[in-house]
Amino acid sequence: MDILKQLQQRAEQFEVVHLQNESTQVKFESNRLKTSQVEETKGIAVRVVKQGRLGFAASSDASATEQLVKNALESARYGDLVPISFPAAQTAPTVKTFDATITDLPIPRLVEIGKEIVAYILQIEPEARVDVSLKRGIQHVALHNQAGNAASYQSSPLSISVQANKIQGDDVLILFDFTGTTVWHEDYLAGTRRLGEKLKLARRLTTLSSGNWPVLFSPNGLLMLGLPLQQGLNGKNVFTGISPMKGKLGEQLFSDKLTVIDDGTLDGKFGSAPYDDEGVPHRRTALIERGVLKNFFYDLKTAAQSGAASTGNGSRALFAPPSPAPTNLLIGAGDTPLADILASVNQGVLVEDVLGLGQGNIISGAFSNPLSLAFKIEKGEIVGRVKNVSLAGNIYTLLKNVAAVSRETEWVYSNLNLPYLLLPEMNVVAKAG
Amino acid sequence: MREKILAALKSSQADYTEIRLEEREATTVAYRGKDLETASVAIDAGGIVRCLCKDGGWGIATFNDRDDLIAKVEQAYQCATVAHSDEPIELAPVPVREERIAANLQRDFRDISLADKKALIEGYNQILLKHSDKIVSTNCAYSDSFSRITFASSEGTFIEEERPMVTVFTSAIARDGDNVQTAYETRSGQFGFEFVMGQEEKARTAAQRAVDLLRAESVVGGQYPVIVNQELAGVFIHEAFGHLSEADFVYENPKAREMMVLGRRFGQDILNVFDDGVLPGLRGTHKYDDEGMPTGRTALIKNGILVGRLHSRQTAAKMGEQPTGNARAITYRFPPIVRMTNTAIEPGATSFEDMIKDIKLGVYACGAYGGQTELENFSFSSAYAYMIRDGKIAELVKDVILAGNLFTTLLNIDAIGDDFQWMHRGGGCGKGAQYPLPVTFGAPHIRIQNVVIGGKKA
Numbered sequence: 001m002d003i004l005k006q007l008q009q010r011a012e013q014f015e016v017v018h019l020q021n022e023s024t025q026v027k028f029e030s031n032r033l034k035t036s037q038v039e040e041t042k043g044i045a046v047r048v049v050k051q052g053r054l055g056f057a058a059s060s061d062a063s064a065t066e067q068l069v070k071n072a073l074e075s076a077r078y079g080d081l082v083p084i085s086f087p088a089a090q091t092a093p094t095v096k097t098f099d100a101t102i103t104d105l106p107i108p109r110l111v112e113i114g115k116e117i118v119a120y121i122l123q124i125e126p127e128a129r130v131d132v133s134l135k136r137g138i139q140h141v142a143l144h145n146q147a148g149n150a151a152s153y154q155s156s157p158l159s160i161s162v163q164a165n166k167i168q169g170d171d172v173l174i175l176f177d178f179t180g181t182t183v184w185h186e187d188y189l190a191g192t193r194r195l196g197e198k199l200k201l202a203r204r205l206t207t208l209s210s211g212n213w214p215v216l217f218s219p220n221g222l223l224m225l226g227l228p229l230q231q232g233l234n235g236k237n238v239f240t241g242i243s244p245m246k247g248k249l250g251e252q253l254f255s256d257k258l259t260v261i262d263d264g265t266l267d268g269k270f271g272s273a274p275y276d277d278e279g280v281p282h283r284r285t286a287l288i289e290r291g292v293l294k295n296f297f298y299d300l301k302t303a304a305q306s307g308a309a310s311t312g313n314g315s316r317a318l319f320a321p322p323s324p325a326p327t328n329l330l331i332g333a334g335d336t337p338l339a340d341i342l343a344s345v346n347q348g349v350l351v352e353d354v355l356g357l358g359q360g361n362i363i364s365g366a367f368s369n370p371l372s373l374a375f376k377i378e379k380g381e382i383v384g385r386v387k388n389v390s391l392a393g394n395i396y397t398l399l400k401n402v403a404a405v406s407r408e409t410e411w412v413y414s415n416l417n418l419p420y421l422l423l424p425e426m427n428v429v430a431k432a433g
Numbered sequence: 434m435r436e437k438i439l440a441a442l443k444s445s446q447a448d449y450t451e452i453r454l455e456e457r458e459a460t461t462v463a464y465r466g467k468d469l470e471t472a473s474v475a476i477d478a479g480g481i482v483r484c485l486c487k488d489g490g491w492g493i494a495t496f497n498d499r500d501d502l503i504a505k506v507e508q509a510y511q512c513a514t515v516a517h518s519d520e521p522i523e524l525a526p527v528p529v530r531e532e533r534i535a536a537n538l539q540r541d542f543r544d545i546s547l548a549d550k551k552a553l554i555e556g557y558n559q560i561l562l563k564h565s566d567k568i569v570s571t572n573c574a575y576s577d578s579f580s581r582i583t584f585a586s587s588e589g590t591f592i593e594e595e596r597p598m599v600t601v602f603t604s605a606i607a608r609d610g611d612n613v614q615t616a617y618e619t620r621s622g623q624f625g626f627e628f629v630m631g632q633e634e635k636a637r638t639a640a641q642r643a644v645d646l647l648r649a650e651s652v653v654g655g656q657y658p659v660i661v662n663q664e665l666a667g668v669f670i671h672e673a674f675g676h677l678s679e680a681d682f683v684y685e686n687p688k689a690r691e692m693m694v695l696g697r698r699f700g701q702d703i704l705n706v707f708d709d710g711v712l713p714g715l716r717g718t719h720k721y722d723d724e725g726m727p728t729g730r731t732a733l734i735k736n737g738i739l740v741g742r743l744h745s746r747q748t749a750a751k752m753g754e755q756p757t758g759n760a761r762a763i764t765y766r767f768p769p770i771v772r773m774t775n776t777a778i779e780p781g782a783t784s785f786e787d788m789i790k791d792i793k794l795g796v797y798a799c800g801a802y803g804g805q806t807e808l809e810n811f812s813f814s815s816a817y818a819y820m821i822r823d824g825k826i827a828e829l830v831k832d833v834i835l836a837g838n839l840f841t842t843l844l845n846i847d848a849i850g851d852d853f854q855w856m857h858r859g860g861g862c863g864k865g866a867q868y869p870l871p872v873t874f875g876a877p878h879i880r881i882q883n884v885v886i887g888g889k890k891a
Binding site: 026029030032033034035036037039041042043056057058060061064067068071072074075078079107127165167168169170171174236243244305320321355356357358359364365366368369372387390392427429 | 459461475477512518548613651688689768806809
């Protein structure tokens with residue numbers, strides 16, 4: 001490759017990443033197929049180390065490689081001195097990221113599946129408006145560096161997103177489900193069924209008074225607590241000193257019911273691949289084990305700055321240098337069946353979804369959100385949907401005392417596997433009407 | 434390139450075809466604490482072809498490789514034939530224009546060296562870092578971007594437009610034990626390098642606020658009368674109301690049309706809201722939208738009554754209304770969808786003193802960390818806030834997040850200030866997968882009664 005030769009003579013270290021994606025998408029809007037789209041993406045990102053300084057540049061213009069090299073070297077003139085080394089090839093785990101069944105799906109088949117999803121929702125809720133997007137793609141990633149590392153793989157992402165809107169007077173209900181996979185599953189309606197169940201449950205409205213109630217987070221709702229947790233475990237936030245978990249490795253920070261794992265080696269998941277985006281093999285890393293802080297997650301640069309080793313969590317988009325990010329983030333299953341957890345709640349709230357996820361000062365552990373989908377639990381039963389309810393708190397206090405974690409877990413969004421989690425008591429603010 | 438574009442349009446078998454090409458060069462210099470995270474230049478070039486078959490649907494092809502536009506048009510056409518529609522998709526007519534719009538920058542940032550850009554942001558970063566030993570980290574960035582967009586349609590429109598943008602973002606993170614607080618100030622617009630020079634005061638303000646927030650108590654949850662400053666009022670009207678006024682939400686949904694029927698009362702007589710894509714330099718401004726429709730000013734709420742909404746060509750045709758120039762795309766990777774440009778609450782007549790003097794216990798909420806709407810329900814977070822006690826601004830409080838129902842909350846706006854400002858803040862709006870789209874908010878101070886604020890127990 002031409003660009004590698006150019007760099008060899010001009011920098012001590014270099015890394016070149018070629019990305020090439022093709023995707024096909026069909027989009028249903030308000031129950032009807034409206035748009036189909038094909039997308040071709042090409043791009044090159046370059047990092048160099050020159051006189052110990054790190055530089056970065058990227059381009060989606062394949063004809064501009066000379067300018068790209070020039071930009072990367074210029075960037076390194078101003079770069080900080082970082083003790084980073086782009087690593088030689090290491091043995092990587094075998095991870096399934098490609099399935100020809102997905103890449104071979106013809107457009108008419110995507111359309112058929114979309115129609116099936118719309119029909120399924122409408123049979124439950126004829127008044128609903130359903131938006132569906134199905135996207136299948138093929139992605140090639142190839143990394144080369146001065147140490148001879150040539151990490152490359154291809155993947156076949158398939159994503160299915162479904163949104164159902166139901167409006168009655170001024171009551172607007174919006175439910176959303178996303179499934180992402182790189183291997184084909186015959187049961188492609190699983191996410192749609194999950195959404196259908198919520199639609200049924202949401203039919204009945206009920207009220208709740210403000211007070212201190214037990215709060216049960218569904219896998220989807222648990223993201224409200226998972227997001228501040230994820231930020232606190234990010235090696236970059238630890239290095240810059242803003243993570244409340246800094247300096248607390250080995251300490252019991254949370255309830256012994258809480259275990260958090262990063263695992264980029266699981267077959268078929270969106271966060272999975274043999275390597276991360278810097279050519280470091282993916283692995284399974286225990287971050288929190290039975291409430292004890294075990295590890296943070298790092299990319300190469302943050303690890304070098306922190307005197308640690310990369311955990312294979314270097315993540316990048318084309319136009320930005322890598323930074324640490326979770327691969328697949330798992331909150332470990334507990335030992336209580338969900339049915340038993342529900343049965344244990346006399347009066348409480350089930351949180352399914354929130355508004356404004358991630359807003360506010362979440363690095364401090366604080367969150368405060370209205371609930372966009374929540375249910376009232378009474379005598380162990382889900383009795384109806386509650387509106388105008390909000391929750392606020394801080395995970396570093398709340399997660400010290402967890403009442404139960406379910407045996408069941410679910411994949412939500414693209415790369416999170418989460419259980420149901422019950423907090424014994426939270427301040428629930430409800431507004432009448 | 435012009436000849437290639439015209440030849441490709443001519444080759445199309447679709448009822449309507451458009452080609453939009455973009456070349457963008459963007460510089461970013463970012464500090465995280467004392468570390469330079471990046472000083473780099475990105476080159477992005479690509480295009481999108483969109484075809485419409487009236488008895489089918491939309492077909493779209495996006496790409497980086499712009500050599501064979503005829504093949505891309507064919508791909509998009511094939512996509513458009515996949516769908517079958519009983520009801521033909523119509524586009525509202527737009528004027529056919531040929532125009533070249535050049536950016537007119539005082540100090541063109543493309544002529545400024547990377548060294549000078551770095552020096553500018555390093556200076557702001559040093560102000561943040563040296564302000565107090567409580568400041569443990571920063572997030573401080575300079576960015577500029579210069580896009581050349583060519584839009585051509587099978588109807589004969591051919592527009593070349595340059596779109597510049599320059600932004601500085603200064604954020605300080607203060608820590609005291611487990612207590613971590615963040616504050617930021619930002620400035621962004623379609624201007625030259627001069628627009629982001631001399632912003633030392635913004636950096637000092639952000640640093641001081643982060644330190645002050647360490648001592649602030651969390652707000653006590655409950656219902657309060659709230660005065661909202663200009664920045665947060667702007668975010669509020671954008672999030673809580675603006676998104677509902679985007680016609681793609683209502684145009685195919687009879688229930689939503691009922692809810693958003695023109696003539697419905699949304700606020701008291703004092704409330705006036707508009708969207709304006711023409712105002713020079715603001716982030717949401719373009720002469721043409723991404724369907725080649727001239728932008729303009731659209732009244733949305735007049736004297737409390739819903740009077741208008743924002744349209745693309747398709748939503749306007751379907752609803753029998755006029756297109757408003759609000760079809761926008763963040764990049765060539767996406768088709769245009771209905772978006773706001775610069776959205777604002779018009780100034781009223783109440784002074785800040787009159788607004789606050791009768792509030793016994795309330796909250797003065799300032800700045801914004803962001804917000805989200807799910808149509809009738811919204812949530813947005815203030816960056817900092819004060820309690821109001823006995824008609825006066827009292828202690829600083831943190832974690833103030835306002836939530837509510839759009840309809841009741843707009844009706845609860847009972848005072849509108851005389852101190853209107855456009856906020857030249859960075860960031861952007863997200864809708865679907867398209868984020869961040871540059872927009873601007875404007876507003877005076879406003880007062881809202883009975884706002885729910887989540888928080889700790891009294």
